[in-house]
Amino acid sequence: MIKFILKYFRLATTTSIIVLLIFAFTKCMHKNKDGENIIKNNLGQQFAGSATCKNCHKNIYEKHTLTAHYSTSRMADKKYILGSFAKGSNTFAYDKHNVVAMEQEDSSLYQVAYVNGIRKAAHRFDITIGSGAMGQTFLNWKNNLLYQLPITYFTAANQWSNSPGYPNKIIYDRPITSRCLECHSTYAKTFPTPDVAPEEFDRNQIIYGVDCEKCHGPAAEHVAFQTKNPTAKKAQFIVNPARLTRQQNLDLCASCHGGRLQKTTASFQFTVGDTLAHYFALDTSVPTPDKIDVHGNQYGLLRASKCFRMSDTMTCNSCHNTHENERGNKALFSQRCMSCHTVEHKNFCSVNQTKGLDIKANCIDCHMPLKSSKAIAVFLPGATAPLAAQIRSHLITIYPDETKLMLQFIKKHT
Numbered sequence: 001m002i003k004f005i006l007k008y009f010r011l012a013t014t015t016s017i018i019v020l021l022i023f024a025f026t027k028c029m030h031k032n033k034d035g036e037n038i039i040k041n042n043l044g045q046q047f048a049g050s051a052t053c054k055n056c057h058k059n060i061y062e063k064h065t066l067t068a069h070y071s072t073s074r075m076a077d078k079k080y081i082l083g084s085f086a087k088g089s090n091t092f093a094y095d096k097h098n099v100v101a102m103e104q105e106d107s108s109l110y111q112v113a114y115v116n117g118i119r120k121a122a123h124r125f126d127i128t129i130g131s132g133a134m135g136q137t138f139l140n141w142k143n144n145l146l147y148q149l150p151i152t153y154f155t156a157a158n159q160w161s162n163s164p165g166y167p168n169k170i171i172y173d174r175p176i177t178s179r180c181l182e183c184h185s186t187y188a189k190t191f192p193t194p195d196v197a198p199e200e201f202d203r204n205q206i207i208y209g210v211d212c213e214k215c216h217g218p219a220a221e222h223v224a225f226q227t228k229n230p231t232a233k234k235a236q237f238i239v240n241p242a243r244l245t246r247q248q249n250l251d252l253c254a255s256c257h258g259g260r261l262q263k264t265t266a267s268f269q270f271t272v273g274d275t276l277a278h279y280f281a282l283d284t285s286v287p288t289p290d291k292i293d294v295h296g297n298q299y300g301l302l303r304a305s306k307c308f309r310m311s312d313t314m315t316c317n318s319c320h321n322t323h324e325n326e327r328g329n330k331a332l333f334s335q336r337c338m339s340c341h342t343v344e345h346k347n348f349c350s351v352n353q354t355k356g357l358d359i360k361a362n363c364i365d366c367h368m369p370l371k372s373s374k375a376i377a378v379f380l381p382g383a384t385a386p387l388a389a390q391i392r393s394h395l396i397t398i399y400p401d402e403t404k405l406m407l408q409f410i411k412k413h414t
């Protein structure tokens with residue numbers, strides 16, 4: 001009997017040592033000699049992490065950290081969550097009986113469901129999605145699965161609301177797919193379990209934010225080369241979208257700003273320089289400003305514009321410098337319109353000149369007016385109609401109604 005127990009004990013010890021070794025080994029595989037996490041994309045290309053870019057591209061790096069791309073996803077941190085956790089403004093009530101409260105306990109944040117005042121469930125804020133330009137939504141880990149929390153922060157109303165598209169009841173079971181993170185992060189490793197829904201993620205292999213290496217490709221090789229050859233002035237192992245063809249350049253932005261793409265391969269296969277059509281069935285519907293969503297289909301709308309169709313060179317970068325936060329700077333964007341539209345070129349604006357109208361200050365509100373999003377819209381308590389986020393129409397054309405509004409506004413204020 002004693003012999004049997006000893007034998008069993010030895011077997012159990014050996015087994016646990018083996019298990020421990022395997023565990024330690026798999027952990028080591030993702031660390032380099034300095035103990036840093038090593039992340040490779042699905043093609044085996046290694047990421048360097050944007051913190052390394054700072055050493056040699058300080059200016060771009062610092063400005064980039066102020067952009068919506070950079071902060072479109074991150075580990076949940078109260079400092080960056082725009083909604084309030086203070087008593088009195090930390091709840092969303094579905095009705096008299098069902099209420100969710102945003103609460104802090106120790107260093108964690110929770111969405112706590114109360115039914116008739118009785119605490120029923122609490123789920124932690126683990127990941128924040130959205131810079132907050134329009135809103136922020138939150139994800140919760142359950143083992144290796146991610147779920148969207150029921151309550152979203154909606155910027156236009158400056159309050160907590162039911163998550164867009166949710167029924168009017170508390171649900172915690174809406175899974176997050178890799179496609180969601182493909183647009184809102186740089187990389188997220190899923191476990192290779194094809195056709196299993198929802199997908200499982202490796203939480204140590206996520207690069208938050210739409211970061212340098214999303215638009216330039218994994219950069220470990222570039223960093224190693226430039227570090228070893230500090231006098232080399234010409235980069236060899238990194239993609240600059242400006243050197244791609246126009247379509248490749250557009251495809252990078254369209255991978256996230258191109259409407260409802262249906263993927264035809266696994267997520268995170270498309271990388272900068274690729275052809276989008278090899279990875280997705282493209283959204284070829286002709287969008288109109290009234291069907292503005294995926295959330296945004298800026299690419300589809302731009303493609304339908306005369307500006308784009310009659311120019312050989314226009315890309316998203318004709319108007320956007322994605323390294324900087326230029327949100328709301330209408331004068332700057334108007335300057336960019338006037339790099340093509342000038343009086344000398346005889347293609348300047350033909351609107352009737354009226355008193356007080358400074359055409360050059362703001363081409364945007366007349367030719368790219370704000371329209372209501374259908375995807376980013378929420379029902380606030382007691383409301384019968386949804387409140388929608390406002391998105392710029394990228395169908396650049398003549399909008400008589402918006403012009404009238406703008407002229408009325410000018411008349412009133414001059």
Ligand code: HEC
Pocket residue numbers: 048049050052053054055056057212213216219220222223226227232233234235238239240243
């Ligand atoms: C050790 C210095 C160093 C580091 C670190 C570094 N770079 Fe560079 N990078 C350079 C040099 C030098 C060039 C060539 C000169 C130039 O274009 O500025 C360059 C050029 C580039 C270019 C333009 C390539 C072209 O063909 O025009 C991009 C894009 C780029 N780097 C991105 C990155 C990113 C992203 C990171 C961080 C992941 C990074 N770099 C980290 C030194 C570095």
Ligand code: HEC
Pocket residue numbers: 067068069071072073129130131132133134182183184185210214215252253254255256257316317320322325326327
């Ligand atoms: C990996 C997906 C992805 C790619 C690639 C991408 N974007 Fe974005 N972009 C987003 C997301 C997500 C947001 C919304 C960020 C937020 O507010 O949370 C965004 C926001 C923006 C904004 C609004 C910025 C603001 O201040 O509100 C602009 C402009 C933009 N993108 C332009 C571009 C251009 C141009 C390219 C190509 C060079 C590009 N994006 C590539 C995902 C992407």
Ligand code: HEC
Pocket residue numbers: 068129130131132133134135136137148176177179180181183184255256257258259261294295296297376391
């Ligand atoms: C095809 C790419 C794509 C997918 C898929 C996608 N998004 Fe977005 N999302 C965007 C873009 C682009 C924006 C910026 C607004 C716009 O252009 O409509 C955005 C905006 C947002 C915003 C508002 C951000 C802000 O700063 O105001 C939230 C929140 C959001 N998305 C959450 C999600 C969630 C959650 C999922 C998955 C369930 C998801 N998105 C799937 C591209 C995408």
Ligand code: HEC
Pocket residue numbers: 050053057060061062064069210211212213214215216240241242317322323
């Ligand atoms: C949303 C996509 C996007 C992100 C994110 C991004 N870039 Fe770029 N980057 C571009 C595009 C597009 C160009 C080419 C612009 C043009 O047309 O000249 C570019 C050009 C560059 C260049 C060439 C020199 C220059 O100034 O044009 C460098 C260097 C560079 N990026 C570094 C970085 C670094 C470092 C980061 C992160 C801190 C970063 N980029 C983040 C899209 C991006």
Ligand code: HEC
Pocket residue numbers: 306307308310311313314318319333334336337338339340341347363364367368396397398
């Ligand atoms: C890369 C060059 C380029 C840029 C930048 C550009 N456009 Fe255009 N735009 C064109 C071309 C080419 C046409 C078609 C023929 C023409 O008018 O010259 C056009 C046509 C137009 C039209 C007539 C549309 C119609 O449906 O009749 C308007 C309005 C317009 N642009 C406004 C703008 C505004 C506003 C901006 C900035 C937000 C802008 N454009 C930026 C090249 C450009």
Ligand code: HEC
Pocket residue numbers: 253254257296298299300302307314315316317318319320326327328329330333337364368390391392393394396
């Ligand atoms: C002709 C100029 C022009 C071109 C080309 C252009 N944009 Fe924009 N874009 C603008 C202007 C102007 C705004 C409004 C900026 C603001 O008010 O902050 C804007 C806003 C945006 C926003 C912010 C979302 C919102 O509605 O608030 C996104 C995302 C965006 N653009 C993506 C793109 C993408 C992707 C492309 C290429 C397919 C592109 N843009 C091409 C001029 C342009």
Ligand code: HEC
Pocket residue numbers: 334337338341347348349350351352357358359360361362363364366367398399400403406407
């Ligand atoms: C107050 C609103 C308003 C502003 C501001 C404005 N536009 Fe226009 N624009 C219009 C209207 C309306 C038309 C059509 C006028 C007509 O032909 O009856 C137009 C026509 C145009 C056309 C077509 C010209 C033609 O003959 O085909 C272009 C190009 C254009 N605008 C560019 C611009 C640019 C670039 C700016 C900024 C520098 C600008 N607009 C500012 C309202 C405006």
